[in-house]
Every structure is written in C-alpha cells, then in structure tokens.
Amino acid sequence: MISHKIVPNVSVDCVIFGFDFEKLNVLLVDRELKDERTGKVLISDHTLTGYHIYDDEDLDTAAYRILKELTGLDNLFLEQFAAFGQLDRVSSEKDQLWLKHINKGFADRIITVGYLALIDNTQVTLKLSEKNVQWYPVNEVKNMEMAFDHKYIFYKALEALQKKVKVEPIAFELLPDYFTLSQLQKLYEALLGASFDKRNFRKKISQMHYVIPLKKKQKGVPHKPAQYYLFSREVYEKTKKNRISFIV
Amino acid sequence: MISHKIVPNVSVDCVIFGFDFEKLNVLLVDRELKDERTGKVLISDHTLTGYHIYDDEDLDTAAYRILKELTGLDNLFLEQFAAFGQLDRVSSEKDQLWLKHINKGFADRIITVGYLALIDNTQVTLKLSEKNVQWYPVNEVKNMEMAFDHKYIFYKALEALQKKVKVEPIAFELLPDYFTLSQLQKLYEALLGASFDKRNFRKKISQMHYVIPLKKKQKGVPHKPAQYYLFSREVYEKTKKNRISFIV
DNA sequence: GCAAAAGTGTTACCGGTACACCCATGC
DNA sequence: GCATGGGTGTACCGGTAACACTTTTGC
Secondary structure, eight states, X not given: XXXXXXXXXXXXXXXXXXXXXXXXXXXXXXXXXXXXXXXXXXXXXXXXXXXXXXXXXXXXXXXXXXXXHHHSOOSOEEEEEEEEOOTTTTOSHHHHHHXXXXXXXXXXXXXXXXXXXXXXXXXXXXXXXXXXXXXXEGGGGGGSOBSTTHHHHHHHHHHHHHHHHTTSSOGGGGSOSEEOHHXXXXXXXXXXXXXXXXXXXXXXXXXXXXXXXXXXXXXXXXXXXXXXXXXXXXXXXXXXXXXXXXXX | OOOOOEEEEEEEEEEEEEEOSSOEEEEEEEEEEEOTTTOOEEEEEEXXXXXXXETTSOHHHHHHHHHHHHHSOOSOEEEEEEEEOOTTTTOSHHHHHHHHHHOOOOOSOOEEEEEEEEEOHHHHGGGGTTSXXXXXXXXXGGGSOBSTTHHHHHHHHHHHHHHHHTTSSOGGGGSOSEEOHHHHXXXXXXXXXXXXXXXXXXXXXXXXXXXEEEEEEOOSOSSSXXXXXXXXXXXXXXXXXXXXXXXX
C-alpha cells in the first residue's frame, strides 16, 4: 500500500443519514479516551466520520474513501453541503486532549468540508458490528455530547437535507430499491417533521411518473399486502420540468 | 499593521454579482503578466476576487475582508456556496507561470471556498476606477479567458444564485434601498433568464407584504412616474410561512 | 372474526396563467 | 401631441387540502 501525505489544513466530515422505516438516523463514531494509568474515562462522546484529505485526492474522492472504509458500500448518494472554518472549532479542552493523544501532527487550524450521505439503513447495519460506529436517531442528537463542532455541522447537514428533499428526488436514496408508498410517506414525514394525508400524498406521488408500480407485492404481512414501487432516475431526468418561477 | 500568517492550503474566492437595472454583472480582476525583457504579454485573462485566509480569521471573515478591500463596502450579502478542491485546479501552464511570478510560496494544493456576494451595482462602480477590477456582463463570461478553475466556480455560483433566488428573498440585495416594480421584474428576469407577465408579476409581489410601497415617486422621467418600493426583511421574517410540503 | 394497514373519490378553495387598454409625464 | 414606460381586472384552469369507508391478509 502506498503511503499518502495528508494536506495539513483540510479535512472532510461525512454526515451519514439512514432510515429504518420508522425514523431518521445518523451514523456516528463512539469516541472514548481513558487515562492510561488510572483507567478513568477522560472523554466519552461522539464524532462524525471524517478524516484529512490526501494530497493526491479530490475532496469528493476523500469523502467516498471514508464512506467506503466505513460501510463497505460505494455508489452512495454523497454531496458537499458546506465548509467549516471557525477559529475555535478544535480548541475545546477535551478536543485538544484528544488531538494530543492521537498525535498525528495535525495542524491546529483545520478547515473541514461537510458532506451529506444518504444510505438505505437496513443494508448497512450488519457490517458495522465490529467498528465503534453505530446508528443514532436524529431526534436524540440534541442530547448527545459531541466532539469539535460536530454537533453544529450535523444540524447544518440536517437543514441542508430538509431543504434539498423538498425540491429534489433524493429521498429515494434512503429507501431500498423496492418500497411501498406508506414507507415513502413515513420517510417524507420523518424528514420534514410533518404529517400528510394519505390520499393526497398518493395522489401527488401518482403524478410523479418516475415512481413506478411493480408487479410485486408484500408477502407475509398480517394485513392487505402493499404494492411495491421503484424510483427511476432515468424517467425523472427525462420528464423533469424546469421551474422558472419563484416562491418567496 | 500586524502581519498575518496565511493558512497554506486554503483560500476563499468571491463571486460578486451586481445588477445595473439592465443585466446581471460579475466583478472580475484583470490579470496580466508581461515578459520583463521583451514586454510580450504572457498572460491576459480574468480571475475571481480571492485570497488565502489568515490563520487568525474565519472563512467568513476572510471573505468579508476581501470584499471590503475591493469595494469599500461592508454589510453586503455574502454566503458560502461550495468548496473546490480538484487536484488540477491550479496546475495549468499559465497558472503555474503566474504563481511562480507572484512567488508568495503558496502550496500547490489549494482548496478554495466559494462565496457568493450580491451588490447594488450602481453604488460600487465609482470606487473601482483605480483598481484593475471591473464589471463584466454575466452573459459574456462564457467567451472570456479565466484563470485556474475560476470559470467553473463562476458557473457554480450562478447556478447557486439562480436556485436560491427562487426560494429566498435575496434578489433585493442587488437593488438599491428604493426600487420600482419594473426594476424588480427586470432583475428577476435577468436572474432566471425568463420573462414574466407584468400584471401577474405585480399580483405576485402584492402578496409579498414585505415589499412595501413608499410615498415617493420617480421624478424627471419622460413617462408616468413609477412608485418606489422598499424590501423589509423584518416583515419578511415575521410573516414567512414554513413550507412543509415538497415539489419534485 | 378481528386486528392492522392498504387502497380509493369528491368537493371547495386558492394560486397561476393568459390577455388589452388607459394613464402620467417630458419633450 | 407623441413617445415612453406605469399601472390596472377578469376568466379559466390546475393543484392543494379536507374528509371516511372498504379491502385484503395473518392469526
């Protein structure tokens, strides 16, 4: 393996969202530091999944690399949403302690580029078992202790996601290839913190010709089995209309 | 004056848009390099207005600084829109020549954070006369020679602006404090590359209660004088409704 | 047969679009 | 008085919102 040189002042951090058919989740790293002699826990909190970029890779490439290392998946939805460079983003006491501990000689002025990733939660959960990484419900993040400015970055990512989901068909990235309309509705409700009328929701979806009903139906459920649907990006790209008007 | 240390791998670039009541413009630096002996022009093109960040300033602060140095104005609309870190963004032959010439010892791997700035064009034009900086119509950029990846960054900024203007009341940042509805309409048409029906446009605006008619009217124009209007951010913030629905 | 979620239609209202003429001013 | 842009109303259409019952399955 080639050893890479890192770019000292730049990192990427990925905010990875997942959906388990019930609620929206985020993938976080459990960070723990114990005193070597006493065993006393000095730090116990959470970080986003990020790392420095190498001097021979693009920002996007770095983000994909981190994601691949973590989940084993590629071809995920991944998109930059902001850069963060506050002077004090790494300067809290515990974060300084941590940086000293890992001792990789990172600069103390680090600009990080935030990436938003969307994953079908159910696919990934298994592969995480060995790493100190797990899904946490988005709603619980507010009560969690987090490293650096990662809580701030997380909320900016959530904001960006909520904004984007209203005007682009990216919600589908959080669902498996086949899904039911109820699952889709639950997802939109979880994303937007709203609730929709079932009939109106379905009417709306039926106008999106890129959400295509399959022959397949649910099996083994103790109620009327639901129809499965498929999202076709191809049909979406072909049929999307350019809105020229504005709403403010 | 204190001498600052720069962060070697990070810069900001501002894409500054202005509107002259006719068309959308962008503020660009004229870059020229002549051979010292022969006087032959080696480089003659344009750059965005950007610079490295100092190690004691935030990204936003750096962008404000650059803007202030250039236009003499602060309190401008300024917002990050993306970060750029392609490996080859600085590696073209003429850009290498240029970097060697200015010889500031910059790293050759530079990640830049793009900022979008909106200015009332008419206010600024005067102050630029001494600098090698001027307004260029947005429509002409496609035919212009530009440094580094600045053309790419410019188009990304334009895209971001067009997207944003559809859902947030930022167009007003490009107009003076008082403006007529025709000016506003022309602005939206220039921004979105569309044209609107006058009556429908005015109906739409009249529903935006944060666009407030003044007592003042135009004077000295050879036609019926137009009413002046004012944008009130305060009223906007108070009355804006949170759209919970989605359109894709 | 009962619990649980799937699926389906109608009406009322509002915002968007299309369209043509008179008005106030400077010269 | 004429050229120039300012300003106004109405009719149709399509999308959004509110609302309740029947269907299919597993147990």
